[in-house]
Amino acid sequence: MAEQSSEPTQSNASGDFLAGDSLLAELMQMVSAFWASRERNKLLMLAAALVAVVGATAYEQIQLNAWNRPFYNALTNKDMAAFLGQLGVFAELAGILLVLNVAQMWLNQTYKVVLRQGLVHDLLNEWLVPLRAFRLSYVREIGANPDQRLHADAQHLTELTTDLGIGLLQSTLLLASFIGVLWVHSRGIVLSFAGHSFRPPGYMVWCALFYAGTASFFSWRVGRPLIALNAEHYARESELRFSLVHVNEEIESIAIYGGEADEKKYINRIFETVIEISRRIVGAVTRLTWITAGYGWFTIVAPILVAAPGYFFGKMSFGELMLIVGAFNQVQQSLRWFVDNFSSIADWRATLLRVASFRRAMQATDKLGHTANRIALEETGGQSIHFDDLKIAAPTGSITLSEAHLDLNPGERVLIVGERGVGKTLLFRAIVGLWPWGSGRITHPARRSMMFMSARAYIPPGTLRTAVTYPHSAGIFKDADITEALTGVGLERLLPMLDQVDRWDRRLNDDEKQCLVFVRVILQKPRWVVLDGAFDVLDPLSRKRIEMIFKGPLADVGLINISRNGTYNPFYTRTLHVVRDCLKTH
Known part of the structure; x- marks a missing residue:
């Protein structure tokens, strides 16, 4: 016998999924997902390229620091020829560093796109396993907003992981390279002119403002297209978010139709538009980097050029000035990496927890309630x-049918009724396979020969033709058959709009949407149709049309209608009742 305790509780399931959320466990889970990803090889190549570029940049910066000695010697000796020669050497080193910096930016942005592509594909494949997404909705908070985990959290995690990883690698290499230079050469800086030592008030400030102003102007000119690109990017991201929310809201109808694969294809198509605009942004950011990075590297020599008059006409050691400025900038930036990024590290940790726990919950939901009677x-x-x-576990006890043993044959039209709140929808879900908790046995033909319809008709996004033939491809049905089916249910006015893309779930009223679902039945001709109140939302004229179709062209199709309306109707050949099971096993 089914007992009330046989139904698994949401709190227990949620607690199991969130147990043991250590950082190491989360990292190992995500690493295993990465290793199984089809983007793995591309990510490994990009990572290797990033390590090589960052390492080469550090090496070139060491060479640049070594360049300081002959350059500053030329300045000290006031050797104009040597000075000009060392400027040529600097131009070569700066050109190499500029190319490396642009390459690093391109690799950084591309790695984010590919990493997100791999993560979202993995999460999407886990989420839309048949029946899994529906069962996940019973796992309390973690199953409440899967669209947020799949969209915003996945995007944020990939961006933070890439930025923090590259930043840590770069800072570590630069710190190891320049801390010794700063230790040895740190000295005070004094400007001298005509035998007097002084600090011109605001001189370097005004030069810095002018330099930053010109850099900002050219950056704005080159980076202006990013405004429109980012606006389009946000729009595409919003469209992706909507499609995920739409699937989550309609997941019961999708699961009933077995349409998870079709939904996955549709979401993947939208996701590819997001990937495409992301690639365009990568190109725009790369072009902007030529300006920003160029000014960044020119900053190394700009203070020298600005302060050169103070050296040539004064007694200050310009070489020491530039050594300490260059080394100090590198070291302090490296040392401040953890402090500057602490909030980002905390954000990354929280985002990793959300994504990893969501992924684990999806995998564990297949075992939800395995300890209970099924x-x-x-x-x-x-x-x-x-x-x-058959005994079905319900929150208020258990329910059963008025007859313990039933044999229903194709062509029968069976009405199943029950008092309000008894749990008729649970019987429908048990037949579909969405609600396995209880006891007894249900035997039915192959699922592909059955269709299930809930009271809330599901209309997928896209063209009307796609909605009519869901979850099958529209190309497998002839136009004549679609025309005949739409006309049969009274929707002939929609024929000119078959290939029109619209929000049909909003444009059609409830009666029209349910009639559209019956068009699918006419086209697909299953052996059995199981309804959960689908007849109840039809107006009398539409219901009469559908009944005539089941008496005529679909007379050999079996029909089970679990209805909220217990009024006698000669259309049905048999009437059953859902009742509360008063017998308990103690």
Whole structure:
């Protein structure tokens, strides 16, 4: 017998999924997902290229620091020829560093795009496993907003992981390279002119403001296209978010139709538009980097050029000035990496927890309630549906059918009714396979020969033709058959709009949407149709049309209508009742 305790509770399931959320466990889970990703090889190549570019940049910066000695010697000796020669050497080193910096930016942005592509594909494949997404909705908070985990959290995690990883690698290499230079050469800086030592008030400030102003102007000129690109990017991201929310809101209908694969294809198409605009942004950011990085590297020599008059006409050691400025900038930036990025590290840790726990919950939801009694749901090669000693666990007890053993044959039209709140929808979900908790046995033909319809009709996004043939491809049905089916249910006015893309779930009223679902039945001709109140939302004229179709072209199709309306109707050949099971096992 089914007991009330046989239904798994949401709190227990959620607690199991969130247990043991250590950083190491989260990292190992995400690493295993990365290793199984189809983007793995591309990510490994990009990572190797990043390490090589960052290492080469550090090496070139060491060479640049070594360049200081002959350059400053030329300045000290006031050797104009040597000075000009060393400027040529600097131009070569700065050119190499500029190319490396642009390459690093391109690799950084591309790595984010590819890493997100791999992560979202992995999460999407885990989420839209048949029946899994529906069951995940019973796992309390972690199953409440999967669209947020798949969209915003996945994007944020990939961006933070890339930025923090590259920043840590770069800072470590630069710190190891320049801390010794700063230790040895740190000295005070004094400007001398005509035998007097002084600090011109605001001289370097005004030079810095002028330098920053010109850099900002050219950056704005080159980076202006990013405004429109980012606006389009946000729009595409919003479209992706909507599609994920739409699937989450309609997941029961999708699961009933077995349309997870079709939804995955649709979401992947939208996701590819996001990837495409992201690639365009990568190109725009790369072009901007030529300006920003060029000014950044020119900053190394700009203070020298600005302060050169003080050296040539004064007694100050310009070489010491530039050594300490260059080394100090590198060291302090490296040392401040952890402090400057502490909030980002905390954000990364929290985002990693959300994504990793969501992924673990999706995998664990297949085992939800395995310790409880379960209904045996079997497919056979026959055409009949059999119920044997069925008891369905419900939040208020358990329910059963008025007859313990039932054999239903194709062509029968069965009405199942029950008092309000008894749990008729649970019977529907048990037949579909969405609600396995209880006891007894349900035997039915192959799922592909059955169709299930809930009271809330599901209309997928896209063209009207796609909605009519869902979850199958529109190309497998002839236009004549679609025309005949739409006309049969009274929707002939929609024929000119078959290939029009619209929000049909909003444009059509409830009666029209449900009639559209019955068009699918006419086209697909299943052996059985199981309804959960689908007839109840039809107006009398539409219901009469559908009944005539089941008496005529679909007379050999079996029909089970779990209805909220218990009024006698000669259309049905058999009437059953859902009742509360008063017998308990103690």
